[in-house]
Amino acid sequence: MSDTPGTATQHVVPAAPVLPAVPVVSERVRDLHARMTLEEKLAQLVGYWLDQNGTVAPMQSEMASGQKDSGQLAEITRHGLGHYTRVYGTRPVEPAERAAWLWAEQRRLKRETRLGIPALVHEECLTGLAAWQAASYPTPLAWGAAFDPELVHEAARAIGDSMRELGIHQGLAPVLDVVGDPRWGRVDECIGEDPYLVGTVGTAYVRGLQEAGVHATLKHFVGYSASAAGRNHAPVHAGPRELAEIYLPPFEMAVRDGGVRSVMNSYADVDGVPVAADPHYLTEILREQWGFDGVVVADYFAVAFLQVMHGVAADRGEAAALALAAGLDIELPTGDAFLEPLAERVRAGLTDEALVDRAVLRALAQKEDLGLLEPDAFEDEPPTEIDLDSPRHRDLALRLARESVVLLSNDGVLPLAQPRRVAVVGPNAARPEALMGCYSFANHVLAHHPDLPLGFEISSVHEALAAALPDVTFAEGCAVEGDDTSGFAAAVAAATDADVAVVVVGDQAGLFGRGTVGEGNDVQSLELPGVQRQLVEALVATGTPVVMVMLTGRPYAIGWALDGEGPRPAAVLQAFFPGERGGDAIAEVLTGAANPSGRLPVSLPRAAGAQPFRYLHPILGGRSDVTSTDPTPVRPFGFGLSYTSFAYDDLQVDPTVDSAGEFAASVTVTNTGDVAGADVVQLYGRDLVGSVVRPVSQLLGYARVELAPGQSRRVTFRVPTTRLALVDRRLVRVVEPGDVQVWVASHAAVTDPGDVADATGGAISSAREMTRHTVPGQSTPHAVLQVTGAVHEITAEDRRIVDVEVSDA
Numbered sequence: 191m192s193d194t195p196g197t198a199t200q201h202v203v204p205a206a207p208v209l210p211a212v213p214v215v216s217e218r219v220r221d222l223h224a225r226m227t228l229e230e231k232l233a234q235l236v237g238y239w240l241d242q243n244g245t246v247a248p249m250q251s252e253m254a255s256g257q258k259d260s261g262q263l264a265e266i267t268r269h270g271l272g273h274y275t276r277v278y279g280t281r282p283v284e285p286a287e288r289a290a291w292l293w294a295e296q297r298r299l300k301r302e303t304r305l306g307i308p309a310l311v312h313e314e315c316l317t318g319l320a321a322w323q324a325a326s327y328p329t330p331l332a333w334g335a336a337f338d339p340e341l342v343h344e345a346a347r348a349i350g351d352s353m354r355e356l357g358i359h360q361g362l363a364p365v366l367d368v369v370g371d372p373r374w375g376r377v378d379e380c381i382g383e384d385p386y387l388v389g390t391v392g393t394a395y396v397r398g399l400q401e402a403g404v405h406a407t408l409k410h411f412v413g414y415s416a417s418a419a420g421r422n423h424a425p426v427h428a429g430p431r432e433l434a435e436i437y438l439p440p441f442e443m444a445v446r447d448g449g450v451r452s453v454m455n456s457y458a459d460v461d462g463v464p465v466a467a468d469p470h471y472l473t474e475i476l477r478e479q480w481g482f483d484g485v486v487v488a489d490y491f492a493v494a495f496l497q498v499m500h501g502v503a504a505d506r507g508e509a510a511a512l513a514l515a516a517g518l519d520i521e522l523p524t525g526d527a528f529l530e531p532l533a534e535r536v537r538a539g540l541t542d543e544a545l546v547d548r549a550v551l552r553a554l555a556q557k558e559d560l561g562l563l564e565p566d567a568f569e570d571e572p573p574t575e576i577d578l579d580s581p582r583h584r585d586l587a588l589r590l591a592r593e594s595v596v597l598l599s600n601d602g603v604l605p606l607a608q609p610r611r612v613a614v615v616g617p618n619a620a621r622p623e624a625l626m627g628c629y630s631f632a633n634h635v636l637a638h639h640p641d642l643p644l645g646f647e648i649s650s651v652h653e654a655l656a657a658a659l660p661d662v663t664f665a666e667g668c669a670v671e672g673d674d675t676s677g678f679a680a681a682v683a684a685a686t687d688a689d690v691a692v693v694v695v696g697d698q699a700g701l702f703g704r705g706t707v708g709e710g711n712d713v714q715s716l717e718l719p720g721v722q723r724q725l726v727e728a729l730v731a732t733g734t735p736v737v738m739v740m741l742t743g744r745p746y747a748i749g750w751a752l753d754g755e756g757p758r759p760a761a762v763l764q765a766f767f768p769g770e771r772g773g774d775a776i777a778e779v780l781t782g783a784a785n786p787s788g789r790l791p792v793s794l795p796r797a798a799g800a801q802p803f804r805y806l807h808p809i810l811g812g813r814s815d816v817t818s819t820d821p822t823p824v825r826p827f828g829f830g831l832s833y834t835s836f837a838y839d840d841l842q843v844d845p846t847v848d849s850a851g852e853f854a855a856s857v858t859v860t861n862t863g864d865v866a867g868a869d870v871v872q873l874y875g876r877d878l879v880g881s882v883v884r885p886v887s888q889l890l891g892y893a894r895v896e897l898a899p900g901q902s903r904r905v906t907f908r909v910p911t912t913r914l915a916l917v918d919r920r921l922v923r924v925v926e927p928g929d930v931q932v933w934v935a936s937h938a939a940v941t942d943p944g945d946v947a948d949a950t951g952g953a954i955s956s957a958r959e960m961t962r963h964t965v966p967g968q969s970t971p972h973a974v975l976q977v978t979g980a981v982h983e984i985t986a987e988d989r990r991i992v993d994v995e996v997s998d999a
Contacts, residue, residue: 209544210469211477211517212551218563219554222305223547229269230305231550232533236525237273237312238266241280267299271309272553275523278321278356279313281635282642285323285356289572292357296568307554308562312407312487312522315361315399316379316629317769318349318583322636323645325349325583329627329743330365330391331766332594334382334791335830337870338894339394341593345586346395350402352578357568359560360405360452364395366440367410369792371802373420375711378627378699378743378767380415382791383804383827384889385436386913389443390991396448405451405560408444410489412471413437414456420801421712423499426460431882433460434917436806442480443990451484451556455492455518464500466492467509472517481986485552487520488513493527507531511541519549579646579770588771593868593894595779596764596788597831599752603690603735603760605782605833611661613688615681615729616695617670617722618741620652624670627743627767628699628708637700648770651694651739654777663688667729670698670706671720678728685729685736692780693729693759695722696741699767707743716747716798726751726759735760739776743767745794749824753963764790782833787868787894789830789937793823805938808883822963828872828889828937829965834863834899836936836968838871843932843973849911849925849982852989853975855890856906857934858999861897868896871905873992874938875975876931881918887938890914891992902999910989914977923984931972940969 215223223231274295278288296308314320318327327349333342353361367376369383381388396406413433417424428437444450453476456465465471466488476482496502496509503509510527521528535541557563597604606612618624622644626632632644649657656662667681668674685691695718702710706719717723729736738751738759743766751759763786768775778784793805800821813822839858847853859871873891877884891907911925918924 209548211473212548213483213555215551215555216558219551219558222554222563223550226305226550227269228533228536228543228546231546232525232529233267233269234272234307234550234553235520235546236528237275237520237522238271238525239275239280239523240277263295264302267303270303270305270307271299272520273522274309274311276313277311278319278358279631279635282322282639282645285321285576285578286572286574289356289576293568293572296357300568307557308567310359310557310560310562311357312360312362313353313358314363314629314634315349315353316363316365317627318630319353319578320629320631320634321578322631324352324578324631325587325646326626326630326632326648326770327587328590328594328769328772329378329767330381331378331743331791332590332768333391334387335596335766335788336590336593337387337789337892338593339390341590342391343394343398345590346398347402348582348586350399350404352576352583354403355573355576357572358404359562360407361399362407362409362454364392364406365409366392366444367415368436368440370416370804371420372716372744372792372795373713373798373801374415374417375422375708375713376415376628377792378707379629383793384791384806385439386889387791387892389440392440393444393448396444396450400449400451403560405484405556407452407454407487408441408450409454410456411441411453411476412456412465413460414458417458422710423457425462426458428460430921431917434921434923438475445476445480445482446986447991451559453482453484453486454489455486457489457492457495459500464496464502466518467496467502467512467516469516477517485519485556486517488518488522490523491526493518493521505531507535511535511545514541514545514549519552584771587769588774591768591772591775592778592784594766594768594788595775595786596790597779597786598762598764598794598825598829599759600761600831603737604780606659606690606780609660610689611687612655612659613684613691614652614655614662614664614694615667615684615691616693616725617666617668618651618696619692619694620650620664620666622648622650622773624696624698624741625650625768625770625772626699628701628705630699633699633705633708634701637704646770649773651773651776654773655692655780658777658781658783667693667725668721670696670722673721675721675724678725681725682728682732685734686732688734690735690737691729692737692739693726694739694741695726697743699743714798716795718746718748723750730757730759737761737763737780740764741767745790745792747795747797747824749796752824785833785865785867786830787832787870789828789870790825791827793827794825796820796822796824806885806888809886812886826937826939826965828870829967830870832867832869834861834865834867836860836869836897837862838934838968838970841934841970841973843975846976846978847911849927849977849979850988852908852910854906854908855932856904857970858902858904859895859897860902861899864899866896866898868894870894872935872937873907873909874933874935875914877914877916878929878931880916880928881926882916884916889938890932891994893994893996895996904997904999906995906997908993910992911977911982912984912988912990913992915984925977925982925984927977927979927981930975930977932975933970933972935969936967937965939965940967
């Protein structure tokens with residue numbers, strides 16, 4: 191608060207008596223730093239956004255309005271430059287031409303600035319490199335649905351190779367926010383609702399990208415997806431235990447097991463403290479507890495937001511000081527606060543220059559690691575030809591899309607028998623953009639350039655089906671949004687005249703009000719947008735079998751299509767923005783050329799009013815007689831059908847395990863059907879008595895297993911007891927002795943028939959009978975594992991990832 195009306199108090203933000211987490215750097219970095227002026231130091235801590243058009247970041251036009259024009263690059267970079275912001279990804283540029291400019295610009299920086307340090311180049315790469323003509327991969331929610339970290343690792347390596355070829359050093363991915371509320375617009379950027387799934391898949395992406403020589407960036411540290419009511423940037427009210435058990439573990443895994451080199455802050459405040467100004471998370475946990483020694487970069491404009499959106503800083507200079515003191519090193523996308531506003535505070539003695547030095551040492555160490563301090567950096571020739579949508583990319587995109595498609599229901603209409611007359615209907619049937627997520631270049635940037643082509647080959651669902659089947663007709667029916675039903679009549683006529691109708695509905699990804707899902711596109715209802723439900727119901731009413739294909743960036747409340755009374759679709763398929771080969775993958779699944787093997791990485795909600803919901807809930811977080819509301823999802827985490835069937839037998843679990851050890855659990859999985867297929871074998875556990883409440887079901891490990899008809903394979907999980915850890919009443923992560931149930935199941939809601947479903951043990955009975963929702967699935971009986979020994983406090987040396995071995999049965 192100001193001391194005097196109309197004035198702002200200048201708060202001193204001093205360094206600690208002993209500055210924490212000062213990096214250990216090479217002699218070259220230390221010598222370079224010792225020769226730097228204050229202005230040269232600050233220049234290394236900021237980015238410059240070369241191109242500005244469209245809206246690809248919150249408050250972009252307002253926050254970047256003071257940036258100097260790119261025609262003044264010599265003046266802008268006279269003291270050097272830390273980052274070039276999205277030189278390939280802000281507007282459509284021809285890749286080879288921009289590479290030639292970039293090599294020349296880097297050489298100019300080496301030649302014309304006193305210290306001769308090139309700029310680090312960062313880009314978005316969440317669904318592939320976000321640049322014109324680059325391959326568009328499935329969105330991260332599809333990675334989660336595939337349950338295949340090895341394939342994600344392979345895809346990330348290919349993405350990284352293309353980025354490195356273009357002179358890009360850092361990618362702003364992956365997103366490790368754990369989904370808790372599907373109303374949040376950024377769900378399509380997330381991997382799933384289970385921390386272990388998010389952590390293992392995200393860590394695989396980190397390893398793949400960094401093996402290519404591109405630094406990965408974890409987003410958004412931490413708690414961003416827990417924002418109130420699913421509203422972007424809204425306050426986070428999660429307690430320290432929930433943060434430690436749900437939101438922090440994926441980041442810890444990527445730091446300790448993935449060796450990630452960069453982390454980006456969350457925009458949100460946690461219990462009133464913006465993460466961008468919170469040393470508890472950015473320094474104490476990230477660096478001092480986990481040993482992270484890379485750089486922390488600001489989400490775009492997050493430093494300035496400390497003043498203009500959070501109100502915890504009086505001006506840009508104080509915002510810069512708070513962020514630096516917390517442990518944030520690099521201001522992106524531009525030097526709004528870290529340049530003159532911060533310099534003035536340092537010169538006035540309001541901020542200790544040691545805070546600047548700490549960040550500069552980290553920034554220089556990163557550049558050294560990336561080869562930017564080598565004399566021959568950018569002295570080679572730039573690529574004159576580059577294929578950013580090569581056969582390698584296209585094959586990986588197809589494989590990942592194929593594995594991610596989830597079959598939610600099927601009365602036998604699928605796979606489609608031939609020859610049949612097929613009507614393809616719906617707002618997403620013929621639009622390639624409907625296959626791609628918010629952070630694809632097509633929907634993130636190219637939407638502002640409607641006259642330009644996508645720049646790569648992509649087939650819509652209609653085009654892919656028309657190529658696979660002999661007799662296909664099309665009618666749009668309606669748009670994704672709006673209330674126009676004038677196209678219903680043509681769609682109904684097409685369905686009536688067909689043997690089967692495929693209706694493709696769902697989302698359009700975009701940003702800040704452009705589209706139905708994506709950054710800034712939060713919702714209050716989880717009904718399908720516009721009149722799409724009415725379209726599906728009109729098609730079902732024709733009597734023609736209807737296959738509903740969902741192309742979405744979030745799970746919707748579609749219980750009416752799966753379990754509703756009266757006529758409903760004969761089959762429902764869920765695809766989370768499956769990318770440029772998504773149309774082909776969906777066509778393969780519909781026709782039986784591929785067997786669906788995706789599993790839900792998020793619960794399929796019953797209603798918006800049941801949110802937030804996560805399958806990792808304690809007894810009273812689910813259905814019970816103490817409440818008349820039912821949060822039970824329509825389809826649970828891990829659910830997915832196949833054209834074949836699987837059985838689990840002979841579960842063997844070690845009877846005891848030391849609290850600091852590991853145990854083995856093995857099961858035989860058999861393909862009991864007539865076609866080859868892949869099953870996702872899911873190992874679950876439940877701590878029966880804990881010092882704090884525990885979830886009724888928790889994923890311990892998983893394995894994707896390919897099986898021929900009649901084939902059996904033995905899957906063995908070697909599980910470190912860290913998978914059973916909890917955060918105790920002291921807020922210490924521990925493994926407690928006691929009994930744990932362990933079982934294998936096809937999804938999170940399959941329970942052993944011997945379980946008692948009554949949450950109150952009969953103490954309370956509701957007068958209103960609640961419908962029990964049974965979802966088909968397979969499960970072994972529950973084995974009991976006894977954890978022995980003393981309470982074990984988790985350390986950095988404890989293993990976090992489950993080892994899986996698959997062998998012939």
